[in-house]
Amino acid sequence: MFGHLQELDQLQQLLERFPLPNLQTRTLATVETAKKTYPILGLTLGNPDPSAPTLFLVGGVHGLEKIGSQVLIAYLAVLFRQLTWDEHLQELFKKVRICTIPILNPGGMAHSRRSNPNGVDLMRNAPVESLSSNRPWLIGGQRLSPRLPWYRGPEGAPLEREAQTLIDFAKENCLTAKTCLAIDFHSGFGMRDRLWYPYAKTQEPFPKLKEAMALKTLLDLTYAHHVYKIESQSDSYTTHGDLWDYLFEIHESSPLYRDHLFLPWTLEMGSWTWLKKNPLQILSPHGLFHPMKLHRYSRVMRRHILLIDFFLKATAHSSSWSPR
Template sequence: MTPPPGPPPLPELHWLEQLIERGHPHLQAREMRRIHVPGGPSFPVHAITLGNPDPALPAVGYFGGVHGLERIGAEVVIAFLQNIVTRLAWDTGLHRLLEQVRLVFMPIVNPGGMWAATRANPRGVDLMRNAPIDARERVPYLLGGQRLSAGLPWYRGRLGDPLEAESQALCELVQAELLGRPFSIALDCHSGFGISDRLWFPFAHTREPMPHLAEVQVLKTLFDQSHSHHPYIIEPQSAQYLAHGDLWDHLYLQACENTGRTFLPLTLEMGSWLWVKKNPRQLFSRKGIFNPQIGHRQQRVLRRHLALLDFLARAASSHERWRPPSDDRAQHHAQALAQWFPT
């Protein structure tokens, strides 16, 4: 059947699938799920992997498009994948890096929501409120996750229902490619919170510090030293708000069941209110406040975060050189408590 004329129904997906084709045979791609929009098209949820598959080696996962309104998160991940695919043709340093690390991509977790320009998936469920984990302390009304109605934002889904198909795809990929390794990092790219760019680490369901606080503190120090003028506020998500159903808390707690492995899930929250401040007209755009609307500003955002995504790949590949040894962890943990959890 000849495809209809005009632009593709989801340009980001078209961009991603072109990269998958260009990256062959270095990339391995598989369709984790097929998402059907009621009365509309269906879309694949793609997983892309490259690098050394040896499970004894570290890995980094890059995720985007969990919330359909936040297209820029998917675009940042796809832009980094494009950077990788382009360099594969000539960059011997990149090939050496890929011998030491596994890279995993799921750039568009929620294609149905992205097509419909909604935060939730086509069933009205907010995927970042969908995991079977409840906050231990009080959460903000609605914002922290609710089971009242799919017609209201931040809907968790019905109690007892299985994970949404998109959430299942993300969890299966993380479990298969990241959690079984001695060391792994995940970066999930979002937008919409405040003016500043933030890097969040667990927890979202409690204000208690995460067990791997020492590793996060050393990783932050490395990033501060390597990129001394970076724009990020690095903090636990609980410093801003608590929420039910966070997928990364859910997966991190699974990883903690094996004390010999380290999994560090991070969330990039790009401060989209800065784009609104510079361009108030985007309040009335179909793409909303969560994505830069002016072309040069979008290109700047796509460039802005490449250094972070590349840093995580290099930090993971050389984790044995910087991870705190057991006799130093207590000191780094105490420093992190003083920085992020002052009494």
């Protein structure tokens, strides 16, 4: 019997309500906390061919940042409903697929922690060393103590179960795709919503910068009034152990994936504006990472659904924008 978590319950209700024929759900792994066990669910929707254009969506890497999982689940609710009546969308999903882990760190989320139940920050856990000079002390990843935030895990230890689950799911379902765009949903940094492309480890240019810029241009031209600040993650700060840096290196170094395009993005929802407009929310444990007022919450839900939809179409039609 699994423990309850609001986001997990919402997701499971959604899956029961929409038993779509081309939707598969698997329990990829389970994580234990002191009292309860939680599943990490992985969903694949649409074209079952693993080489098909794939949009990979990940939420809840940091347990405190519940809004990321909530945006993702809200998007799935819109999508599943539309798939019951929109024939164009049904046709599109014969071509593309969405692979998603909406709640990667349910143990952390259940305990309102950024880290997983072992105290490890999953976004500092990959075997990637940053040599950059603008890596902030502690925030960039530390091995001093799991009691401090941004803990990388013990030196030389295997990946944490959640991190390994993400890597295995991506290898099986996403890196195989001729075109794969990924979005990892986070919140808590800055005044604006940012879309980050790699690297996190270095300020050296990202090898797929041309492709990332082509997608930026497409977004700028399509939604002239979009709100996103699009930049390299390393423009804000650099870190050790980023899982997307790691996955990107796996992808780039494998001859299997030559001529494939894998572009992982991070959506960092700028929660400091929520704080500025409602300073008392800092008193809530989720206040730094979550819009507390209902109208602001609804706006966040609406805004990013449009972005995910754009990414889906861009994934499906990459030949029309990608410079390959």
